Amino acid sequence: MTTLMLMLWPLLSGLFLFCLIKVPTRTVQWVNIALHLVWGVFMWQSWAGFAPDQLGTVSWSWEWFPSLGSSLALGVDGLNLPLIVLNFILSLLLAFYSLGKEKLGASYLALFSILNAGSVGSLLALDALAFYVFWEFMLIPMYFLIGKWGSKNRVYAALKFFAFTMAGSLLMLLAIIALGTEYNTLSWNALRDAQIPYNGLGGFQGLVFLGFLVAFAVKIPVWPLHTWLPDAHTEAPTGASVILAGVLLKLGVYGIARWCLALFPMASQDVAIPMMVLGAIGVVVGSFAAWKQTDIKRMIAYSSVAHLAFMVLGLFAFQEEALQGAMFQNLAHGLSTGALFLIFGIIYDRTHTREISQYGGLASRNGLLASAFVFSAMASIGLPGLPGFVGEFLILSGTFFSNKTIALVSLSGVLLGSIYMLSMLRKVVFGPVGPTLEAHEIRLQWNEWVAIVPLLVLMLVLGLQPQFIFEKSKFAVEWILALMTSGWGV
Amino acid sequence: MTVSPTFLQWLLGAVTLALALLVILGRNPVVSAISLMGTLFSTGLIFFSVGAQFVGAVQILIYAGAISVLFIFVVMLLDLRPTRVRIPGRAPVYVFSFVVCALFFVAAILSVLPVLRNLGAIEILGLSEAGLDQGPVAISMQLLSKYMIPFQATALLLLAAVMGVVVLGKKNMLSERKQSEQK
Amino acid sequence: MNQFFESGLFQVSAAHWAALAPYLALCVGIALTTVAAGFKASAHIHKILLAVSLGAAAALACWGMGSGDISFFGTSLALGDTMRWTLLAVTSLALLSSLFVDEEEHGEWSTLLLISTLGLVLLPGARDWVAFFVYLETLAIPGYVIAGLRLRRDGGFEAALKYLLMGAFASSLLLMGMALVYGSAGSLDYATIQEVAVRGLPSTLLIGGAFLIAVSLAFKVALVPVHMWAADIYQAAPTGLAAFLAGAGKVAVFMAMLAAFVGCGFLQVETFAKLFTFLGAASVIVGNLMALTQKNLRRMLAYSSVASAGYVALTLPVGAAATMAILLYLVTYALGLLVCFACLEALVRITGKSSSSTLEISDLKQVDSKKAGLVIALFSLGIFSMAGIPPLPGFLGKYLMISALWSSGQLLAAGWIVVGSMLGLAYYLKIMVPLYLDAPSANKMVSLRPSVRGPLAGAFLGLVLMFAWVWAYSQMVAVG
Incomplete structure (x- = not known):
């Protein structure tokens, strides 16, 4: 029941918030926070009651279409729990961030809750059709969030986001239909047990795998399918950017782990090298692109492309450290990039410009905020002591064992990462005060600090004590790895 | 043949x-x-x-x-x-x-x-x-047995046709009369 | 003479009468509305009579569910569970469409609508071509008349004339096809034709006849290349008629096509199946591309209708296995379209236009999302359902059709449906832009008048019914 409420509560909250359209914004925003806190109770129950060695246990199921072999099956295990909690944390902090902002009223918050329902739902889903429903379902609120509350080019960005993601998903739909027709069931556990035989990439397992892979590759995004991300990130409102970077992109990585690696291990092995190459290219291209940007949000977006390309490396290196690193980096990146977008969003709310040239000397305008910004940027670069380091180190060391060349190429990405990030920091935070910062006061309200500080604390905690997460995901990672190395003989 | x-x-x-x-x-x-x-x-x-x-x-x-x-x-x-x-x-x-x-x-x-x-x-x-297998008797036998339902449906079809003609014609005539009265 | 009546084919038992009950309800309705029209009864009475008779027909169809297969007089009418589902779908769609009728037209409207509905619900039950033709005309002729009721308004004359002429042409094609089929098979019964078609190499004459029949029926559901009437009629016809044709009309005619082509064994002829794949693929492409270029909302919905007919045409070659998939898709699509029409009606009253025929996409900018929130929400749900986005019901229909195609090995057709869905997204999203994403233009909208409540209720009802259908489907036990 708790598991069901993890998904159902935000959905009901969203519908409830829609009814509050005529209510004054401030009240609605507080109601939203209250609803989030109740959601948090369910989160806490799930976290506390979690047994690390469960994988794919279905805690709640409803046979909605027995004729299709599908049921709405939800379950928590080591693969999805950390991401679900991350989703909650980011959403709660964003709820605090939105206090006092007149534009972020009932419909915005309602759409956000519905988006949460969709993302948590796809994380919880242990049935292919249910997964697909939630996966697609997320597109609608995201489309509206970007399209209505975003900046100048928002319509174009929203349309591009929707079109790219949907196109990828439709291939996944064909793959799901093929699975359902062939095996008469769409349950993850049943498909796992079915041990789908492999006949090369053109065979059944291969093609179905590719269908799933394309959908996830668009979402992550893997170079060269990444062109929707910079637009979506730049044009989206702050809250949507944070959730996009923090949760939605991670769903792609999660999807590969849950659906591609676990169900189609042999096919995954066959595409491992090409995927790693794409990952390495993504790291380098993303980093260079980020370096050249003059729009701060766009730069952070490209850095996301680079970081997620790293995770693709980790997924397909098929080494324990790399896979563990990838799952961990999921969280780390969510926190650090989320924090970057949040902090910059707060600044943007006051200055309304994203041009680097307009900025400078943030440190002298608001020292605390500048420190928080630098802190998050360091986490993003991968400074030891912060979670980015843990993730990157594990991924690189794992990849090194797998393929030295690719590892070396990606190492350069780490270097580039620090270059563009530090260069951005120099231009924005230090030096003489830029025109826009001159013109606008950067003073934070209490709720904005409430939104930022927990992120910083979490980053520090995770950076120094990553075991916290490793214990939860260890079982799942080891299981997947065993599949990778010995195929169906496990 | x-x-x-x-x-x-x-x-x-x-x-x-x-x-x-x-x-x-x-x-x-x-x-x-x-x-x-x-x-x-x-x-x-x-x-x-x-x-x-x-x-x-x-x-x-x-x-x-x-x-x-x-x-x-x-x-x-x-x-x-x-x-x-x-x-x-x-x-x-x-x-x-x-x-x-x-x-x-x-x-x-x-x-x-x-x-x-x-x-x-x-x-x-x-x-x-x-x-018996050709001619009007045969046809009517078929109409009243095998094609009974289409036969009844035809009656309704005719009703629709009559109604349609009246309705469409009525509107025409009404508007024409109005036009000629205005002249 | 006695041999006819003793052959047992023409016995009518109590079970027959019970099975006929929905049809009788419609006939009683026809009689009552004609009398009411004669006595110049008010529109209210007509609406009540319509609702009661259509509702009774739907209810009786439900009540008869599961009582087995019954056939009347050999081939006039065959009633099974599929037919009852179709009955339920068509009568409920007709009922919803009838909610949109303008007050002053009600007198003739009710009777004609009921007669047309009767033709619609008889059509999928025909088991020989004579009955088929008669039922087809019964449903078509009242349609022509209703289309012509608004001759003077907004291009109504051209649309009605186009519809009539093309419909008459299609009927003549049907007759020609039937003649050829009769010539080669010696009988117009489906069963006999099937024996001939399946026996060996069906003769060119038979295939030619089947092709002609297919093309003429393609006209009725607006498949490319005989789709030209759809845009004009959907735009110019009264909302009720457009909703009726697009919704109830499509459901019944497609189910009838399925029954006829499976019954006659045409679908096992390879060229025939290929014809439908071709018609479907062409409709998907042309429908979606044309919809993208439209500015008028009704025309856009018309072309999207053409595309959706294309999806169904692609699925037809699967045969009997795809029956529930096609029915569910058509019903959810029809309900989605109904919801959209209802919201367009509401929007008309908000933007102050004279009728929804003239609503353009750019007019949607005038709607203030704060005040008209409910209308916009319902409209979006309708659009997203037609686009096939989960978790809305339209998705299930598409999923089932693609599944059916995949199971029967027609991967290319399945791919077309997927491609078509992607294309369809483009114009569905295009509507969303002025509705939500642009700031409302300077001309403030006319405030929400109470007359919006009627269409809103209709839209809401449509939405609820969509989910009800999905639920009903989920209750069906797994079949293999």
Whole structure:
């Protein structure tokens, strides 16, 4: 029941918030926070009651279409729990961030809750059709969030986001239909047990795998399918950017782990090298692109492309450290990039410009905020002591064992990462005060600090004590790895 | 088992087509209406010539009968007065139509002739046991048994058609009357 | 003579009468509305009579569910569970469409709508071509009349005339096809034709006849290349008629096509199946591309209708296995379209336009999302359902059709549906832009009048029914 409420509560909250359209914004925003806190109770129950060695246990199921072999099956295990909690944390902090902002009223918050329902739902889903429903379902609120509350080019960005993601998903739909027709069931556990035989990439397992892979590759995004991300990130409102970077992109990585690696291990092995190459290219291209940007949000977006390309490396290196690193980096990146977008969003709310040239000397305008910004940027670069380091180190060391060349190429990405990030920091935070910062006061309200500080604390905690997460995901990672190395003989 | 068309049927076919063309090409609506009547009449004769006497008779009765009404309607609609119809004398269309009518007359006589010559053929029209599988009795038997439901549906279809004509016509007439009153 | 009546085919038992009950309800309705029209009864009475008779027909169809297969007089009518589902779908769609009728037209409307509905619900039950033709005309002729009721308004005359002429042409094609089929098979019964078609190499005559029949029926559901009437009629016709044609009309005619082509064994003829794949693929492409270029909302919905007919045409070659998939898709699509029409009606009253025929996409800018929130929400749900986005019901229909295609090995057709869905997204999203994403233009909208409540209720009802259908489907036990 708790598991069901993890998904159902935000959905009901969203519908409830829609009814509050005529209510004054401030009240609605507080109601939203209250609803989030109740959601948090369910989160806490799930976290506390979690047994690390469960994988794919279905805690709640409803046979909605027995004729299709599908049921709405939800379950928590080591693969999805950390991401679900991350989703909650980011959403709660964003709820605090939105206090006092007149534009972020009932419909915005309602759409956000519905988006949460969709993302948590796809994380919880242990049935292919249910997964697909939630996966697609997320597109609608995201489309509206970007399209209505975003900046100048928002319509174009929203349309591009929707079109790219949907196109990828439709291939996944064909793959799901093929699975359902062939095996008469769409349950993850049943498909796992079915041990789908492999006949090369053109065979059944291969093609179905590719269908799933394309959908996830668009979402992550893997170079060269990444062109929707910079637009979506730049044009989206702050809250949507944070959730996009923090949760939605991670769903792609999660999807590969849950659906591609676990169900189609042999096919995954066959595409491992090409995927790693794409990952390495993504790291380098993303980093260079980020370096050249003059729009701060766009730069952070490209850095996301680079970081997620790293995770693709980790997924397909098929080494324990790399896979563990990838799952961990999921969280780390969510926190650090989320924090970057949040902090910059707060600044943007006051200055309304994203041009680097307009900025400078943030440190002298608001020292605390500048420190928080630098802190998050360091986490993003991968400074030891912060979670980015843990993730990157594990991924690189794992990849090194797998393929030295690719590892070396990606190492350069780490270097580039620090270059563009530090260069951005120099231009924005230090030096003489830029025109826009001159013109606008950067003073934070209490709720904005409430939104930022927990992120910083979490980053520090995770950076120094990553075991916290490793214990939860260890079982799942080891299981997947065993599949990778010995195929169906496990 | 194909039967090659007899000379009579060729003739009737040609006449039908010629009259049909006249319907489209005739410049006067009256000419079109009368040609239509002729087309349907000769189609009926074709039915006679293949042995479907019942259908042929029905075709002539219904179509020719209905078309007469259409003819009158057109005249009414266009408010034609006899003096308005010009008779240009030696126009080619009149030669053409004279030839067509002559052929038509010949064909009509020839097609009905076998029936007239063989009055015993009336028995074929269904009054004896042997003829039960063709003719009006057979058709009505089918209508009232196998095709009962379509038969009833046809009744409703006719209701719809009548209603439709009245409704569409009524609106036209009403608005025209309004227009003429305004003048 | 006695041999006919003793053959047992023509016995009518109590079970027959019970099965006929929905049809009788419609007939009673026809009689009552005609009398009411004669007595110049108010529109209210007509609406009640319509609702009661259609509702009774739907309810009786439900009640008869599961009582087995019954056939009347051999081939006039065959009633099974699929037919009852179709009955339920068509009568409920007709009922919803009838909610949109303008007050002053009600007198003739009710009777004609009921007669057309009767034709629609008889059509999928026909088991020989004579019955088929009669039922087809019964449903078509009242349609022509209703289309013509608004002759003077907004291009109504051209649309009605186009519809009538093309419909008459299609009927003549149907007759020609039937004649050819009769010539080669010697009978117009589906069963006999099937024996001929399946026996060996079906003759060219038979295939030719089947092709002609297919093309003429393609007209009725607006498949490319005989789709041209759809845009004009959907735009110019009264909302009720457009909703009726697009919704109830499509459901019944497609189910009838399925029954006819499966019954006659045409679908096993390879060229015939290929014809439908071709028609479907063409409709998907043309429909979606044309919809993208439209500015008028009704025309856009018309072309999207053409595309959706294309999806169904692609699925037809699967045969009997795809029956529920096609029915569910068509019903959810029809309900989605109904919801959209209802919201368009509401929007008309908000933007102050004279009728929804003239609503353009740019007019949607005038709607203030704060005040008209409910209308916009319902409209979006309708659009997203038609686009096939989960978790809305339209998705299930598409999923089932793609599944059916995949199971029967027609991967290319499945791919077309997927491609079509992607294309369809483009114009569906295009509508969303002025509705939500642009700031409302300077001309403030006319405030929400109470007359919006009627269409809103209709839209809401449509939405609820969509989910009800999905639920009903989920209750069906797994079949293999």
